[in-house]
Amino acid sequence: QKEVEQDPGPLSVPEGAIVSLNCTYSNSAFQYFMWYRQYSRKGPELLMYTYSSGNKEDGRFTAQVDKSSKYISLFIRDSQPSDSATYLCATWADFAGNMLTFGGGTRLMVKP
Amino acid sequence: KAGVTQTPRYLIKTRGQQVTLSCSPISGHRSVSWYQQTPGQGLQFLFEYFSETQRNKGNFPGRFSGRQFSNSRSEMNVSTLELGDSALYLCASSSGHDYGYTFGSGTRLTVV
Numbered sequence: 001q002k003e004v005e006q007d008p009g010p011l012s013v014p015e016g017a018i019v020s021l022n023c024t025y026s027n028s029a030f031q032y033f034m035w036y037r038q039y040s041r042k043g044p045e046l047l048m049y050t051y052s053s054g055n056k057e058d059g060r061f062t063a064q065v066d067k068s069s070k071y072i073s074l075f076i077r078d079s080q081p082s083d084s085a086t087y088l089c090a091t092w093a094d095f096a097g098n099m100l101t102f103g104g105g106t107r108l109m110v111k112p
Numbered sequence: 113k114a115g116v117t118q119t120p121r122y123l124i125k126t127r128g129q130q131v132t133l134s135c136s137p138i139s140g141h142r143s144v145s146w147y148q149q150t151p152g153q154g155l156q157f158l159f160e161y162f163s164e165t166q167r168n169k170g171n172f173p174g175r176f177s178g179r180q181f182s183n184s185r186s187e188m189n190v191s192t193l194e195l196g197d198s199a200l201y202l203c204a205s206s207s208g209h210d211y212g213y214t215f216g217s218g219t220r221l222t223v224v
Contacts, residue, residue, distance in 0.1 A: 088154075
């Protein structure tokens with residue numbers, strides 16, 4: 001079993017829809033939770049991070065972490081075709097060395 | 113502020129050959145990490161260098177090696193290439209003390 005699990009999709013939604021992307025993780029000691037966005041032929045770029053449990057909002061994006069259920073979510077409101085990309089969740093903890101543990105990524109397609 | 117630069121962008125090699133990939137981190141960043149990305153396994157951690165020392169290593173065979181120079185630039189080497197080494201190799205730089213990683217666009221390696 002991978003440490004971070006993510007539904008690979010693809011997920012296809014119409015423009016303007018609310019998108020929900022989710023991950024689960026196994027190690028309760030993870031401290032930081034990140035969402036990366038990766039466009040085709042590009043490296044991942046950090047979208048948002050959350051420390052411990054709770055919500056964090058940035059424009060149309062909301063990241064949510066529930067440590068009791070080991071569940072990570074990213075919500076995208078008013079989705080746009082430019083949001084079409086692969087979304088990767090990742091965890092980081094200083095006990096694990098300076099490395100990110102990634103989920104497999106979910107491919108999102110927003111259709112005009 | 114210049115981003116993370118990886119060269120070359122694309123490479124085609126033959127089985128049994130060796131290859132060297134290069135990464136120039138963001139100015140001031142002392143940590144460079146390498147990841148392998150494949151459709152089947154996703155993003156997997158290879159190793160991390162900080163101030164010319166390897167601090168952490170992932171679960172890859174010894175054919176994968178790296179080094180970091182005094183100017184923080186890093187190289188990754190893969191010897192005796194196998195077909196399964198075909199992947200996108202990503203470099204990420206950070207200060208080395210937190211989760212703030214910036215990724216390059218990667219080197220696409222194809223082994224034939």
